[in-house]
Amino acid sequence: MSKQTGVACECSGCGGPQWYEKGVCQGCGSEAGIAFTWVAKTEKGGTPSAAPTDVLRLEAGVGAQLADVWTNLVLVRGLSPYLTSSGQAVMQYSSAPWYVERGVDMTVQCTLPTDPGFADKLNRASSWTNQSFLVRIVTTFEAFAGGKRMSSVRLPNNPGMREFHHARRLRNKIAHGDALTDQRLKDEAIQLFGPQAVVDGSCNLDISIVLEPLWARLLLYARSLEDGASVPTRPAVVVAVHDSYYLAQTFVGILKVARSGAGLTAGDVVSLLDSA
Numbered sequence: 007m008s009k010q011t012g013v014a015c016e017c018s019g020c021g022g023p024q025w026y027e028k029g030v031c032q033g034c035g036s037e038a039g040i041a042f043t044w045v046a047k048t049e050k051g052g053t054p055s056a057a058p059t060d061v062l063r064l065e066a067g068v069g070a071q072l073a074d075v076w077t078n079l080v081l082v083r084g085l086s087p088y089l090t091s092s093g094q095a096v097m098q099y100s101s102a103p104w105y106v107e108r109g110v111d112m113t114v115q116c117t118l119p120t121d122p123g124f125a126d127k128l129n130r131a132s133s134w135t136n137q138s139f140l141v142r143i144v145t146t147f148e149a150f151a152g153g154k155r156m157s158s159v160r161l162p163n164n165p166g167m168r169e170f171h172h173a174r175r176l177r178n179k180i181a182h183g184d185a186l187t188d189q190r191l192k193d194e195a196i197q198l199f200g201p202q203a204v205v206d207g208s209c210n211l212d213i214s215i216v217l218e219p220l221w222a223r224l225l226l227y228a229r230s231l232e233d234g235a236s237v238p239t240r241p242a243v244v245v246a247v248h249d250s251y252y253l254a255q256t257f258v259g260i261l262k263v264a265r266s267g268a269g270l271t272a273g274d275v276v277s278l279l280d281s282a
């Protein structure tokens with residue numbers, strides 16, 4: 007079993023440190039006064055210890071690294087889509103439409119007949135890949151934190167902070183091999199990504215429903231803390247580029263945006279200020 011880590015906040019509405027839960031300060035039930043949060047030991051009763059004085063800063067390059075991790079995941083998963091032909095041999099399969107829209111359009115031909123359990127095996131490997139992606143994303147934040155431990159810094163309350171705490175809790179469970187069935191984890195997943203974020207009593211790491219919006223919001227959070235970087239007004243993260251439009255993840259969902267010629271790549275951060 008992994009240890010639970012709590013999240014505390016510094017809230018101008020309450021004065022001293024308070025516990026942070028589901029996007030609000032537990033002291034006053036509002037997010038209005040939260041300036042920072044930090045990782046803290048969960049203890050029954052009492053208030054969390056005082057906030058660390060150092061504020062998280064991320065070294066230059068963290069955004070580029072997060073974009074690289076994502077584009078590799080999409081390519082690998084486009085080659086290993088979830089298969090539904092369980093119970094029979096598989097000779098050939100193709101990238102699912104979600105990957106095709108993102109530029110990965112492949113057909114895999116098996117050179118020998120696969121065993122009857124191949125689809126299940128490939129699906130388990132795909133789940134493992136999704137879990138490994140989450141571990142790597144959180145590790146990237148830690149690696150670029152200037153040598154500071156996450157538990158020793160304040161996390162500024164910029165958009166994406168809440169998602170970072172969620173990703174970190176998922177990472178801790180995954181690294182221990184634990185099931186993603188904690189009620190708190192499931193509640194947070196649904197609040198952040200909608201009802202499909204929980205399937206069969208467990209957090210769903212589906213690439214389209216959870217991982218892409220989670221990654222995009224974490225990229226924006228990282229950029230807000232990265233040396234030499236910034237986040238534009240009405241930010242969005244490009245996830246698919248086509249001749250006449252592109253798809254962009256935002257804090258309020260995925261948008262289809264008309265394109266006016268400029269070069270764009272998945273992982274680019276753009277401003278939607280001029281769009282409808």
Ligand SMILES: [Zn+2]
Binds near residue numbers: 018021031033035036
């Ligand atoms: Zn408060």
